[in-house]
Amino acid sequence: MIAMFFLKFTAEGLSATSYLIGSGGEAVVIDPGRDIDRYVNAARERCLAIKYILETHRHEDFVLGSTALKAQTGALICRGRNDEVLYGDARLNDGDTLEFGGMMLRALETPGHTMDGLSFALYESGHPDVALMAFSGDTLFAGSCGRIDFYGEGRKAECAGMLYRAIHEKLLPLGDQAILCPAHGAGSVCGAGISDRDETTIGYELRANPWLSYDRDTFVRNKAAEQHLYPPYFRRMEQFNSTGTPPAPAGPKPLQPPELAEALLEREHYLIDTRMPTAFAGGHIPGSLNIWARGNTVIPGWLLEADRPIYLVTGQPGDVATVARYLARIGYDRVEGYLCGGFEAWQNLGMPVDHVGAISVDALKVMRDVENIRLIDVREPHEWQKGIMPGAGMRFLGTLKDNLPDAPKDAPIAVTCNVGHRGSIGASILKNAGFTNVYNVLGGITAWKARGYPVVIPENKD
């Protein structure tokens, strides 16, 4: 009997999942991310030769590592048809099979999320009639399914119909027993409401996933009604993923406080402070944007131009490499420096320090009731629809910079979100835009609700 080896890699924050399956000395990798060392090392440790690199589709939300992984291992890249994708050794059609080390993968055409969408069913060669696993890309997720809005409003119903068919005619027929391995977990921008649970099967989804309980018309109607945001960096990811993995960026350089100060004199840069909102509130370098460490997995895709230098201020020295890796995964390669010794080194030299307010929901309540402080909710539309604080203005974080509050620059303004992370980003954006009296709400709507304060369902967004 041939030992099967199965490994799941998760790019945290992005919630992008890639897989390595090994058997009989050979391996395949599905949807590799840019940091390919993970796959190379895992294969090397087990003396597996990577034979195939499979892509379920041209991902929009992260840089694929396929061509880099091929360059290092000689594996063949296999994917579906997509005339824009310029690389790849084989274009698979529905039913095509790939064999490796006593196992077999069958390609299933599952368009809908994208036109080039493929899924893969995994079989042991001794049991070619019963699928062990299903790699469903962005077609079917635990508790959810892929978004279908990439081809414009006019084609949403068409795409939703294709997705319905892909799920019902290609994936469900694999049988209840098949272990389901999607390309994303909870928190991905590629699907709404994905379950925060990695383990599932086709049969479990059939019973527990609400989308699988709908008939075709309901599915299409609900799917078409879904609101998804389209971060500007998606366009760039598509370009990367049409032409191959960009070369690895150089690591950021250590900068002493005066060196950073000098670098900041140059125009057109970003200074990202990756500390938690409370720390940012307590003191930060003027002009910095407060994107907490893990938020750098996705949020920069909304806020940052890719061609400007980025400087980092982190709470922990180890966060520099982590955040730079996060940024590289979504194509920000110009992380040029980081502050030695963090904010403390800056403050200890008496260099300029700025603040934003950080307030509890209790304090907010008082300030709303007594002082009538302005309040902005920077979450996404689908979050607003589940309830906002009464009177909150709705301005999505991703476009806040170009959609500033219509208020005097010295008016007190509170910014809120789900727990206070994005609120602090929003507060830093307002600060950089000239507002001088800005507060972030610690705990956001989560704490507000926990305190039993009222929420209202907005009629339409700001």
Added chain:
Amino acid sequence: MIAMFFLKFTAEGLSATSYLIGSGGEAVVIDPGRDIDRYVNAARERCLAIKYILETHRHEDFVLGSTALKAQTGALICRGRNDEVLYGDARLNDGDTLEFGGMMLRALETPGHTMDGLSFALYESGHPDVALMAFSGDTLFAGSCGRIDFYGEGRKAECAGMLYRAIHEKLLPLGDQAILCPAHGAGSVCGAGISDRDETTIGYELRANPWLSYDRDTFVRNKAAEQHLYPPYFRRMEQFNSTGTPPAPAGPKPLQPPELAEALLEREHYLIDTRMPTAFAGGHIPGSLNIWARGNTVIPGWLLEADRPIYLVTGQPGDVATVARYLARIGYDRVEGYLCGGFEAWQNLGMPVDHVGAISVDALKVMRDVENIRLIDVREPHEWQKGIMPGAGMRFLGTLKDNLPDAPKDAPIAVTCNVGHRGSIGASILKNAGFTNVYNVLGGITAWKARGYPVVIPENKD
């Protein structure tokens, strides 16, 4: 939605699998092994309070860590009824449920392998009617099912019938979609022919596991016909697992060669050389037993009395701690010393060196044909039944010491097995018994077959 966290721990060699499931700040551990730090650390990293410790049954093949884990975490131990087991906070009946952090486990009585056998079905609280996972203990494995011979020959049919019912009336009804999580993987002594693959579901087993294709009578007949060995250490494990986890042994002490030589003057000890058979053949300390490092997970249970001191000679310094941990898992706590610098330090002082022969199958063929060298196969009966080298005597390794070949002490004797690991143990046993002209066959029957040499099916064992 509450994040579910699932972790599988494998005790290599023993192929014993334990599980930690976390959700909503709480966790359960199923069938913990003796080295409980693995669970404690995993829970601590994720800030999970371990609420329940579950045992699927009183294991025979390793020391359970339940009482030690309880002492450190305060978790409650829940298990089935077994009057001999003196600890435990709750005895579960069929259908009893345990809740933790938004999930639910339901106990299923699945006797057969042992009378106190329980399985557990895992549910999300939002879907109490569809099992996400099934923890099947030693009842159902990937590709196999539990042995049923623990209550004697006379009760094998009865136990097999119970096991059939447990599988068909308790586990299969959970549905194809349930992910199957057994207590053992490939190589375990608790079941024959377990698949070398961790991932499976109830539905996949239903189609791919031959035991699930049998009707009741065939199942019972085939099960009763299975031959399993019963290592003497099982009895000791039962005792440990009735009274609770023994205290952790002290680590072995470093010994310089002269110190080891002095320690070996004391009677009644074991000197285990954990290097590979080729290295042992090339030179070893007289009197040593050649159990390769990983072989110490199980084989000592056949060969060693638990109350004698053990000394180690390892190929790598790091193997000392690994092998001592292996031995502790099966209750050998008297690993008192190890040789500093390994065999090389010994040899470099000109201290006595012994050898066994190591021969390829080609060389064996010649020696058989030309010199009529004696040949002993030390594998297990079920392995012999699939074919042995023509003329090989069959003497199981576990009882070889008391069942020595009937041959002059200076007659050439070759020992063989599957690949040459156990052959070298056998060769070292013969050497220690006074045989002077002993060979181990490198590659064993595996290499023999690969060369196309003939095998025969034995009529009955030696």
Added chain:
Amino acid sequence: MIAMFFLKFTAEGLSATSYLIGSGGEAVVIDPGRDIDRYVNAARERCLAIKYILETHRHEDFVLGSTALKAQTGALICRGRNDEVLYGDARLNDGDTLEFGGMMLRALETPGHTMDGLSFALYESGHPDVALMAFSGDTLFAGSCGRIDFYGEGRKAECAGMLYRAIHEKLLPLGDQAILCPAHGAGSVCGAGISDRDETTIGYELRANPWLSYDRDTFVRNKAAEQHLYPPYFRRMEQFNSTGTPPAPAGPKPLQPPELAEALLEREHYLIDTRMPTAFAGGHIPGSLNIWARGNTVIPGWLLEADRPIYLVTGQPGDVATVARYLARIGYDRVEGYLCGGFEAWQNLGMPVDHVGAISVDALKVMRDVENIRLIDVREPHEWQKGIMPGAGMRFLGTLKDNLPDAPKDAPIAVTCNVGHRGSIGASILKNAGFTNVYNVLGGITAWKARGYPVVIPENKD
């Protein structure tokens, strides 16, 4: 030739240095700290048997690990004469020698810092007349020498004279070539002005250490004039170090926010928030004490009773174990719980949040000039003597709780120190004492000076 192996272990924060010297299969450990695994593992990796445990004196500032290390290794504890110390296998006199693996250590009586002070000179056996290394305990440091105030004001001159003699008659005669290995590095409470550099020799100190340039009278006079603080925990350390290493404390338990809230209802506990002052300023749990992570190496010795439970709120999950280890090193063993998810988990449930102000030195300047805000400097007397901000009140942190500012509870008060760490502790102490308008000065006097603001030398302390 016998390989010599030399390893230095530093307990950060405490700046306590211990040493392991190995040669020819044997090792000695000098001044082991409580976390003895470091020595045991280092010796085990190199197959060294620890033969002797040496103490340069009964340390006052951390828990020694001698008896625990002896229990695990069987090594003999050797130290100088001290009737209060109840353990130890040999009491060494001046000139006594210990041999191990081809090396020799000679004891040198070097009282002054304490009466039982020993130093050790290390020799290769082939060169018994030239010292390779000098282990000088708290007698001589890089750039400094030991404090001499432990026996009271009345004996300072006497002790200083003894120390002078120890240095000049015992250590310097070892020769310029001897590598100097003291028991403390920069930042220790056992000596003032220790160089922030580990590498030195007797000869380098002779030329670069100002204390070695003084004649006897000047030395004694200057030494006697030194001001040192005596933290209350010293007394406890002396007790521990007279009777042996206390058993290891249990690890703290994870607590969800409501569990922590409940635990805090019990009286007589400490809630330590180990985040940086900016984060503490931005939001914290009411009643918490803000001792930044590394500050827990020493500062609790001033502030905490040892018999009360301690709860931790940390910025990083990994800090829990680190801070608990720091606390254990100075004898605080009742770290009973830590907050799962840190402060964010607390805030997200809408639980009570408190703040202190955090201001830059620029802001402080304005607040002093314009609003006449009160200002307290919580540093140590020897720091004040080098200059304070004009008008600052001097109230040492260690006694601040019992020496509160004489001001209305709602008066604005700024607390300052060297860089803002201790200032935040002071601010949290004032907050807990009922002051409602408290600020910590970011960067403290360091930033103040960097901005060119004036400092004054105080006439005498507050």
Added chain:
Amino acid sequence: MIAMFFLKFTAEGLSATSYLIGSGGEAVVIDPGRDIDRYVNAARERCLAIKYILETHRHEDFVLGSTALKAQTGALICRGRNDEVLYGDARLNDGDTLEFGGMMLRALETPGHTMDGLSFALYESGHPDVALMAFSGDTLFAGSCGRIDFYGEGRKAECAGMLYRAIHEKLLPLGDQAILCPAHGAGSVCGAGISDRDETTIGYELRANPWLSYDRDTFVRNKAAEQHLYPPYFRRMEQFNSTGTPPAPAGPKPLQPPELAEALLEREHYLIDTRMPTAFAGGHIPGSLNIWARGNTVIPGWLLEADRPIYLVTGQPGDVATVARYLARIGYDRVEGYLCGGFEAWQNLGMPVDHVGAISVDALKVMRDVENIRLIDVREPHEWQKGIMPGAGMRFLGTLKDNLPDAPKDAPIAVTCNVGHRGSIGASILKNAGFTNVYNVLGGITAWKARGYPVVIPENKD
């Protein structure tokens, strides 16, 4: 006070030592090896900008990493005058100084070992008159000093005189107190009899290093009488180190046994078995060369052409990367594959297996006395001069292949060395040259002497 940070990096086997000194945010690296990640990571962790890369001379025994480190960090390369070295940003003269972060390095011209030899004295800026450390390159070692034979027999006295002057006029005047940091430790090919001890000072060497006790004439005479070998790879290293660090080699590929067998059909390759001699004796792939893992740090420089592919058979999977790194350090970049599963995978397929004998010194004694077995000692001349086994032929390992024993191919021949490592290499060379009856002596002359067997001083070498 500015914290000084000092780190020593040792390339094991080569015993090449490089140093990183950090202070005040800046660092220098002295004599970097090819694997520059060590320096880059150490600097990054401490936020040190590497300002200067210093070379004490053009090393002959390993590939320098200077130009690669410069490319990654922007540091300037500073070294002495050597017209053949084509890179470098500054050529230093005696007395030139470099400042970094509050410290100062002064260049000292110390030719003798090579004409471009520099040493460096390190000073704290506050103490510019007393050297803290001396980086002595290959001029002065612990217990020894550099070889002086690189410019031919005719210039040995001249070079020895220069070295004497360098030591006495440049290094010793730095003072006893200076900590000595040479470029090599024990076992280096760049000096004979280096102490197996890292810690020393100028003053300690003055008293304990025999070479410093000689007057000039004796020094020159003894130095000129030293016999050193000149491995062929030195020439290649000089070339590399004149033109800059070669690009990093690709990692070796995993090969299944049949793939390796096929690769070996190609001519002109090396198959290196890195297991210990006992394992090699017990079974190996025909045609392999038995260079134990760590032996690959130096010995391939004698035996291997650099332009042929190398394949590895290792005892541990982790040894593949280690051995490939060793080989890269001495310029062997064509490590193209390694055997998956090691020798066991090969043997288990019944593929051809070869053996050499491995005998204890006791067995050798008998075989010498009784069977008159031939005996070859493959050590170096300076080792022979201290005694060989009676009647042993002396044929240095490095030239054995071209200097085969004058004996029938089927005559029994034993090969010996110091402990049996090189003996096994020699045995494998003889085997590959067609000798069929070859033995390696376990423990070599070390075990022989430990048994009290006689040794003789050879009159002149074979």
